[in-house]
Amino acid sequence: MKKEALSVVKIGGNVIEDQGRLTEMLSIFSRLKSPKILVHGGGKRATEVSGQLGIKAKLIGGRRITDAPTLEVALMVYAGLINKNLVAGLQAMGCNALGLSGADGDAIRAHKRPVGKVDYGFAGDVDKINTGTMSSLLSAGMVPVFCALTHDGKGQMLNTNADTIASEIAIGMSPFYNTTLFYCFENPGVLRDRTDPSSVIRQIDSVKYRELLAQGILAEGMLPKIENCFHALKKQVPRVCIGDLHMLQPGHDEYTTLTL
């Protein structure tokens, strides 16, 4: 039987923080054919709220540590403020959004990252996507909207990278749906020249990726994103793309497609 198409769309903090861009994104996303799943990052709002609450960001080797107060802020800002405003915005556009963390419906089970050289605190590495919960919601015509939080099944919420959540959802759903994973960010795709938005590299396979790496063309921040893409492709996600929100519009073909 031919699998139904499913879009898993990740949007970053930069989209969320710009009200004009956010409205455009919600409008484009709401017109995208269902079934579809949205995954959102946190953006600077969590840092702002932490600052206002007098919680200092703990960084080790440039990586943020999720201590208990930081996790509380993540719960407040990601699962509360941002998630509910996105859901209400999508509902206003006729998209039957339903906001979730990984704990809701046991959608995404994770484990606390083991303490090695670094103790990342309440950071979760994904173990399992609950495809039953996802399918129930999608079949009921709902559009799951995920924030970047998971749980360990023992009562503990955990902070998980939103790009990772998106790829894990796409991987989990691929046996049942013909899944496309879209990473939406501020640029129209992976750029050959970071200062020139028209320099989108239309296709990157693993050979080309090594080439670009060797040439030092890729922006630092792109590397984990592209690694997530290749991970998803290796785990049988049929289609993975990087671009700005226009990538979700029919007829638009100026974005980066990743292939193995």
Place this chain on the structure above:
Amino acid sequence: MKKEALSVVKIGGNVIEDQGRLTEMLSIFSRLKSPKILVHGGGKRATEVSGQLGIKAKLIGGRRITDAPTLEVALMVYAGLINKNLVAGLQAMGCNALGLSGADGDAIRAHKRPVGKVDYGFAGDVDKINTGTMSSLLSAGMVPVFCALTHDGKGQMLNTNADTIASEIAIGMSPFYNTTLFYCFENPGVLRDRTDPSSVIRQIDSVKYRELLAQGILAEGMLPKIENCFHALKKQVPRVCIGDLHMLQPGHDEYTTLTL
């Protein structure tokens, strides 16, 4: 056809704030027969967070006004912090909880309270319970956990009293389920003597209610709760009870049942 039984359980802020009582509540609730719906209040945490963020509570005539910063705190604390911790706690006990605001799945539509003598700000009065969304989730074996937030369908989240949300859900579901509405709070029921927990009034009908009112026996805070109960009964909710969390345990009969 005989309707299936449904429990709608409201828990107050006092239960949420006491970790021991909360664990006991989650344990008792998780053992309650499904289908069931949990509705939770906010408690003092929102006030604390508001204070830490330097947001002053706006009160007019003793009633809290939901201005824009207060609504943001409600989104953060009710829909984020409290809701997700409750959901993760229930999941740990094998209860397939899924947290929702009224915007999620368009579950509870409301309108902003019209400005009269008082402008209550972003306070929502409930218009409609989406029984389709509720039934989809319940049929999929999930346990909806509602925080006290609704939306207006035009992108605006609204603050709504949790007791009211519980009664409106019970009213909305009663045509389809044999619904019991449980108001769980710190006392074992409505007390004849506020200082004596053994003085539970087992049954209150509207005649008895007027009697108790005339005698000045009822605590101030009980009046809106009891009004909500009578409203639900008048709107065909078959059974409405007030008591502490033990009310949800089989065999326990020391609580207050309201009748018309």
